[in-house]
Amino acid sequence: MAFIHRRPSWAISEALATPEHIFLNRRSILAGMGLGLAAAALPRSARAEEADPTADLYPAKPNAAYKLDRPLTPEEINANYNNFYEYGTYKEIAASAQMLKTRPWEVQIGGLVDKPMTLAIDDLIRKFPLETRLYRHRCVEAWSMTIPWSGFPLKALVAMASPKADAKFIRFETFLDPVMAPGQNDFVYPWPYVEGVTIEEAALDLPFLVTGAYDKPLAKQFGAPLRLALPWKYGFKSIKSIRKIDFVAEQPVGLWEAIQPSEYGFWANVNPEVPHPRWSQAKERVLATGELVPTQLFNGYAAEVGQLYAGKDPAKLYM
Ligand code: MTE
Numbered sequence: 001m002a003f004i005h006r007r008p009s010w011a012i013s014e015a016l017a018t019p020e021h022i023f024l025n026r027r028s029i030l031a032g033m034g035l036g037l038a039a040a041a042l043p044r045s046a047r048a049e050e051a052d053p054t055a056d057l058y059p060a061k062p063n064a065a066y067k068l069d070r071p072l073t074p075e076e077i078n079a080n081y082n083n084f085y086e087y088g089t090y091k092e093i094a095a096s097a098q099m100l101k102t103r104p105w106e107v108q109i110g111g112l113v114d115k116p117m118t119l120a121i122d123d124l125i126r127k128f129p130l131e132t133r134l135y136r137h138r139c140v141e142a143w144s145m146t147i148p149w150s151g152f153p154l155k156a157l158v159a160m161a162s163p164k165a166d167a168k169f170i171r172f173e174t175f176l177d178p179v180m181a182p183g184q185n186d187f188v189y190p191w192p193y194v195e196g197v198t199i200e201e202a203a204l205d206l207p208f209l210v211t212g213a214y215d216k217p218l219a220k221q222f223g224a225p226l227r228l229a230l231p232w233k234y235g236f237k238s239i240k241s242i243r244k245i246d247f248v249a250e251q252p253v254g255l256w257e258a259i260q261p262s263e264y265g266f267w268a269n270v271n272p273e274v275p276h277p278r279w280s281q282a283k284e285r286v287l288a289t290g291e292l293v294p295t296q297l298f299n300g301y302a303a304e305v306g307q308l309y310a311g312k313d314p315a316k317l318y319m
Contacts, residue, residue, distance in 0.1 A: 058150060068146050075214045079094055080221075086181035086183040134149075135147055140264070144287065148215065155202060155205065170198075172196065173193070209228060209229075263277050263278070267317045269309070
């Protein structure tokens with residue numbers, strides 16, 4: 001994989017890495033408290049969290065409807081085992097993902113809607129009451145984790161945008177910036193990362209727009225400042241670091257489907273009985289414990305989503 005050698009973001013001074021007003025404001029508060037030196041000794045990640053303009057929204061109220069049948073994956077394991085190809089094709093991308101600059105960040109909502117809009121991420125996040133849901137996550141590579149996501153249901157954003165009758169799908173797009181994300185210099189991949197759902201899927205309660213995890217704003221490696229969670233589908237559908245949300249008439253083609261349509265399709269619903277062309281999907285390796293457990297149809301969410309796929313070609317639903 002081609003990487004450009006540049007100074008990592010954690011090596012630049014705090015004054016450059018932080019918007020000036022936040023930097024100055026925090027410095028004066030800390031100085032007033034006599035904490036300047038102690039703060040300088042904090043790891044950069046802790047200081048970045050402190051600066052997040054939405055930090056006051058966490059912890060978000062738990063939604064008791066979304067429980068788990070297994071323990072939560074510890075944060076330090078989840079936060080150091082990620083798929084985020086913009087930062088490398090391996091799992092240990094947490095350090096390089098700190099190059100992701102999440103402010104300023106605008107999300108463009110458009111296409112076939114009555115109310116197209118472009119919102120600063122902090123305004124978007126504050127439009128909806130945040131809640132915390134415990135979700136399973138099953139990667140197509142046959143590993144799984146559990147995670148406390150915070151955010152708001154996708155259907156609330158759909159209602160705000162007010163789609164027109166001919167909007168049949170929602171297409172999500174990640175940022176495109178090969179300087180901020182060296183992985184985007186790898187021309188094997190048709191950047192930016194794209195994913196999509198149908199309007200019917202988006203109307204369910206389960207699709208979740210994630211703004212936080214583990215009771216704080218989303219860490220960069222999880223796809224800050226806004227990602228999707230579609231827990232009944234293979235993990236590649238849960239697109240990270242969303243910049244653009246378009247309501248469209250045509251079925252979107254995701255990044256993985258564009259590269260290898262025989263292995264990764266649009267629907268990508270979890271099904272233990274349909275193997276990936278190169279491996280079985282019958283079991284999954286649970287992160288942290290390493291235990292091999294049976295995979296469940298729709299990743300255990302059949303009651304929530306199963307009825308949606310009646311009458312559709314089953315062969316396509318699980319590709
Ligand atoms: N989104 C973007 N933009 N880039 C990616 O490489 N990887 C996907 C998905 N969303 C990916 C992405 C895959 S394959 C998985 S399994 C999940 O993110 C991983 O999410 P996690 O790192 O929070 O576990």
